[in-house]
Amino acid sequence: MEKENKKINIPEAPKRSIGITKYQIKKNVKQVLTMIARYALLISVSYIVLYPLFALIAYTPMSRTDILDPSVIWFSKHPTTGNLVAAWGALDYLNGLSRTLLVGIVSAIIEVFTCAIAAYGFARFEFKGKNLLFALVLLTAIVPVQILAIPLYLNFRYLDFFGLTKLIGGAFFDNPDFVIDLTETPFTFWLPSLFGVGLRSGLFIFIYRQFFVGLPKELEEASWIDGAGPLKTFFKVVIPSSGVVFLTVTIFSIIWHWNEYHLSVLYFNNKHPLAVALSGVVSYFTQSGINYETAQGAISAACLLFIAPVLIMYMFMQRKFIQSVDRVGIVG
Amino acid sequence: MDATLKEPKKVKAPKKKRIRGIESKKSMYGRMFILPWCIGMLLFFIIPLFQSLIYSFSTVWVEPGLMETELSGLENYKFILNEDPNYTNNLWSAIQSFFRNMPIIIIVSLILAIVLNQKYPGRMIFRSVFFVPVIVATGVVMELLTKNLNGVDAIITLTTETENVYSEGTGGMDFTVVLQSLNFPEEITKTMSGLITNIFNTLWSCGIPIILFLAGLQTIPEQLYEASTVEGATKWEEFWYITLPMLSQTLLLVIIFTMIDLLTQNTNPVIQQAYTLMSAQSVYDQSAAMLWLFFGIIGLGVGIVIFLYTKILLKKWN
Known part of the structure; x- marks a missing residue:
């Protein structure tokens, strides 16, 4: 659209024509129409896109009278905090939040770095079998987590990689049936993340790799010539110049860890993170006559409490995030 | 070396x-x-x-402490296909909705990304708004919002049936009725009304594809468009000869991403069935077979799409 502006402004500048020519009218009308159409499209789509959020915010303070009152659509006439209090209790909010932070956010931060390291190996070095291994990266991105869920769960429940645990158990504890049970611990997420195969790691490695390939080589070569090793080069030269891609991946990773449900529900029975607690909130409300104003209001409040931390994080970071997306050029 | x-x-x-x-x-x-x-x-x-x-491919049973398996060939697959009453229906509807939603999501997000990429006041606000469903309308929250659970009415109603009820009550416009009265064939009516009720779901799934497309659009050098304007190309031609070929890699990424996203959604009936079987009845062999068959079919379909895409389109564009 910028180009159109320029085209119109150029003939206007000399002010040679006295009246407005037909051509200009046509151009201006067209411009105004496209602008109206664009804003109409964007505003209506924004409404649909934000609708769930509006609904959550609208339902949270609704009391019983509001739900029955047909004149109440968005704004509660008798707002109450009962729903919020009930949802807070149902989610066991502070405990759930701390678990989610401990499990999800720590895992996300680990993943952000380990994926970058693996991706750097793929982007900058040549070695035998690289293409095959990178195809495997894409495969890890494509295979849905559900298909791996049960074997992963069993592996963590009876941790025994290559019979090593039994060997150690037999040798040191005189107990051949010795097993390590990692379920209910954050290691279920930390360990895969530490090895760069955590939640959606394949996609992250792909994004990082595309970015690193597009990074100018000169800085790294200079660092090599100055005698820095590859690791030092990576940490001192590559990471500082990849802030934008790190930000993008961090936000994606945090959001997906926050919403992670399929694995958490298997790994955590008692000490479950917020997403699992949220999934059980409806049966909690309907079974045990907990004091809440309205079921819909209480569920909305629970959802709102669940997304609030991520939403606040996004509000603070969105400007940088959107700008960084502009510059990452995820597919170089 | x-x-x-x-x-x-x-x-x-x-x-x-x-x-x-x-x-x-x-x-x-x-x-x-x-x-x-x-x-x-x-x-x-x-x-x-x-x-x-x-x-x-085996029979699995749980003994205290360990899992026992014994190879049983195709038994599980035969069972879920021939004897399980729900599986084939679930499989069919899941595959259908996958191949129906995938192109819609990709096309809609491409159009929105192109609109968002233009320069006008307030575009940063719209861009950040379009990412919000990635946070809000995903996973468990979405399930709670759109489903009637334990007798509690859904907060957002999307299904065709309930919309019909509402429109009858309030005298609003029902697209299905309108289309039927226009004497459209039933097939088209169904697809159209499906599309309209689906628009919410589609737009909520577009957050990350839009971000990916936006990132891809940023990498297209401005000079290409300037050159084409000088040559007298229309916007339409610019789209087909510059934008789309330059986005070819992004498009592949978006296809892969949308695929994972659609497959792992909680609303997928096959996954729901397999998960209930796993968690409620501890049946691991049949549930594994269910998931493998589903992902195998989808994987094959998408594999063919990607193969044709890289062999024909990418070659043509590069």
């Missing part, structure tokens, strides 16, 4: 000898960088993947 040995003709002979030491060192460093990932992939991906494949 191997890489240099394989293509010796491209590099000049004396130069090759000089850099050989560095190259081998570099390839060692490369392996060092991906070594942790290799171990992790073996432990947390390859082994579980084969385990689950084996489960699908």
Whole structure:
């Protein structure tokens, strides 16, 4: 659209024509129409896109009278905090939040770095079998987590990689049936993340790799010539110049860890993170006559409490995030 | 080192000898960088993947402390296809909705990304708004919002039936009725009303594809458009001859991403069935077979799409 502006402004500048020519009218009308159409499209789509959020915010303070009152659509006439209090209790909010932070956010931060390291190996070095291994990266991105869920769960429940645990158990504890049970611990997420195969790691490695390939080589070569090793080069030269891609991946990773449900529900029975607690909130409300104003209001409040931390994080970071997306050029 | 040995003709002979030491060192460093990932992939991906494949071909029972398996051939697959009353229906509807939603999501997000990429006041606000459903309308929250659970009415109603009820009550417009009265064939009516009720779901799934497309659009050099304007190309031609070919890699990424996103949604009936079987009845063999069959079919379909895409379109564009 910028180009159109320029085209119109150029003939206007000399002010040679006295009246407005037909051509200009046509151009201006067209411009105004496209602008109206664009804003109409964007505003209506924004409404649909934000609708769930509006609904959550609208339902949270609704009391019983509001739900029955047909004149109440968005704004509660008798707002109450009962729903919020009930949802807070149902989610066991502070405990759930701390678990989610401990499990999800720590895992996300680990993943952000380990994926970058693996991706750097793929982007900058040549070695035998690289293409095959990178195809495997894409495969890890494509295979849905559900298909791996049960074997992963069993592996963590009876941790025994290559019979090593039994060997150690037999040798040191005189107990051949010795097993390590990692379920209910954050290691279920930390360990895969530490090895760069955590939640959606394949996609992250792909994004990082595309970015690193597009990074100018000169800085790294200079660092090599100055005698820095590859690791030092990576940490001192590559990471500082990849802030934008790190930000993008961090936000994606945090959001997906926050919403992670399929694995958490298997790994955590008692000490479950917020997403699992949220999934059980409806049966909690309907079974045990907990004091809440309205079921819909209480569920909305629970959802709102669940997304609030991520939403606040996004509000603070969105400007940088959107700008960084502009510059990452995820597919170089 | 191997890489240099394989293509010796491209590099000049004396130069090759000089850099050989560095190259081998570099390839060692490369392996060092991906070594942790290799171990992790073996432990947390390859082994579980084969385990689950084996489960699908065997009878699995749980003994205290361990899981026992015995190969049983195609028994599980035969059972879920012939004897399970719901599986084939679930499978069919899941596959249908997958192949129906995928192109819609990709086209809609491409259009929205192009609109968002233009320059006008307030575009940053719209851009950040379009990412919000990635946070809000995903996973568990979405399930709670759109489903009637335990007798509690859904907060957002999307299904066709309830919309019909509402429109009858309030005298609003019902698209199905309108289309039927226009004497459209029923097939078209169904698809159209499906599309309209689906628009919410589609737009909520567009958050990340839009972000990916936006990132891709940023990489297209402005000069290409300037040159085409000088040559007198229309916007339509610009889209087909510049924007789309320049987005070819992004498009592949979006296809892959949308695929994972659609497959792992909680609303997928096959996944729901398999998960209930797993968690409620501890049946691991049949549930594994259910998932493998579903993902196998989808994988095959998408594999063909990607193959044709890279063989025909990418070649044409590059």
